[in-house]
Amino acid sequence: MSHTPRTRTVLSCSLLVVALCVGGTACGETDDHPLSAKPYDAARQIVFSGPSGNQKADPDKPLEVTSKGGEGRITDVTATDAVGRYVAGELSADGTRWHTTVPLAAAAHYTLRVSAEDKEGAPGNKVITFDTGTPKEKNTLEVGFGPDEGTYGVGQPVIAELSEPVKDKASRRIVERGLKVESKPVVEGSWYWVDDQTLHYRPKEYWPADAKVTARSNLKGIKIADRLWGDETKPLNLTIGDRIVAVTDAAAHVMTVYRNGEEINEIPVTTGKPGYETRNGVKVILGKEYFVRMRGTSIGIASGSSDSYDLPVYWATRVTWSGEYVHAAPWSVGSQGAANVSHGCTGMSTGNAAWFFETVKEGDLVQVINSNGEDMDAFGNGYGDWNLDWGDWEEGSSILGKPSERRPPAAQIARLRPQV
Known part of the structure; x- marks a missing residue:
């Protein structure tokens, strides 16, 4: 008995719905725009500023799509070229006007998809295609x-x-x-x-x-x-490839080589002597040369002076454009691991230099620490890109960068720690 009133309520609602649906208008529909129907063709509502027929649009000129007054409004516009690049645009708050905000590409095919609605809120759409021309002078x-x-x-x-x-x-x-x-x-x-x-x-x-x-x-x-x-x-x-990082401690006269974070070799070395100290900082390996003839005149040492040299050098791995290498230095084996006697390069025994040459590749890293030398330039003498921290690097972007004073290189280097 307790369920009887509820049953009557359900039946009454059912009869009410049937009555409404029979009364001339289908449920959920209007005479003009049934909700189940496809969006109407909004061609009569939309005005396009671009070319017609076989004409081509001037890529220098902005495009505009407008809705005729009182006919409804534009709800969305997407514009893409044949390779899928989107064109940025702006739709007015009242939905009466959309226009491009960036130049179009030259000699490209474009598709505009315009979504609209009429005064009653029914959805409509219009697809417009056109080509752009090529500027005469470019x-x-x-x-x-x-x-x-x-x-x-x-x-x-x-x-x-x-x-x-x-x-x-x-x-x-x-x-x-x-x-x-x-x-x-x-x-x-x-x-x-x-x-x-x-x-x-x-x-x-x-x-x-x-x-x-x-x-x-x-x-x-x-x-x-x-x-x-x-x-x-x-x-x-x-x-x-693998993560190869060689850390040269100029004060301890040793290079430690890591592969994917694991130490794989420790090599006694000599670096630049006073007046020719090896540059501090992170350097990217630029190339490898089995044989190089090194002359003091190439770094400004006068021929015939006490510091002058002219040597055949083997197993040479280049780290700067100005001539800094990691290479075999059999003449300084007695100083390797104990003193710095080179003109700026990192010298090691022939066997160790051959091993290093065969282990590393372009793009691997050599980081020099605890040298009294100058700091590695970020640009201009090889790839010193990693001597800028990320905040400084972002400032070099035209999109991310913000105008500010750059920190001096010494401060940048001081913040660096060996990353193996």
Whole structure:
């Protein structure tokens, strides 16, 4: 008996629903726009400022989509080119106008998808396609990625060389947004503008061992500056090998070599003597040369002076463009592990130099500590990128950077500790 009133209530509601549905209007629908229907064609509601027929849009001019007064409003617009690049735009608060906020690419095919609603709130859509033309007067910006494809150490930066200088801040932001570096596993990283035509990319920490790194450009057809447009660029693929870090303690006269955090060798060495002290800091291995003829004149020592030298050198691993190497120095074996007698290079026995030469690769790291020498330059004499901490590195980005005084190199080096 206690359930009877509830049963009557349910039946009454059911009859009420049936009555409403029978009364001329289907449940959940209106005569004009059934909810189950597809969005209506909003062509009569939408006005497009772009070309019609076979005409091509001027990539220099912004595009605009508007809704006719009193016909409803625009709710969303997406614009993409044939390779999937999105075009940034802005929709007015009242939904009557959308316009592009960045230049279009030249010689590209675009698709605009416009979503709208009429005065009753029913959804509509419109798809618009068009092509852009090529500016009559233009220069192209080519990008060359480096190094060559291959396997490198965890300290190797990605280099982007531009064919034209880019000085304007807004143009730099366009370039930087178009240059993409991706890695597996994913790591945090950023570009740094070394000068108007050179950018370096490095992660916050060293690359993970065995990572796969790809650099590519999305600048093709993109306007960068007045009469300057991006050109097609060949992508770059790199493989990162084991994490090899060699830490040279100039005061203790010893180099300790680590692979993936494990010590694999300890080598007695000699570094730069007074007046020729080896540079402190982190250096990226630039290359390996089995034989090099080293002359004092190459570093400013006059021929015939007491410091002059002219020597055949074997198993030479280069760490700066100015001629600092890790190499075999059989003439100084008696001082290795005990005193610093070189002109700035790190010398070791022939056997140890051959082992080091065969163990390391480009992109591996040599870090010198406890030397009385100058600090390694961040740029200009090899790849000293790692001598900037992450905050300083971000300031070199046109997107992330904030104007501030840079800390002096000595302060940067003082904060560094061996990372093995």
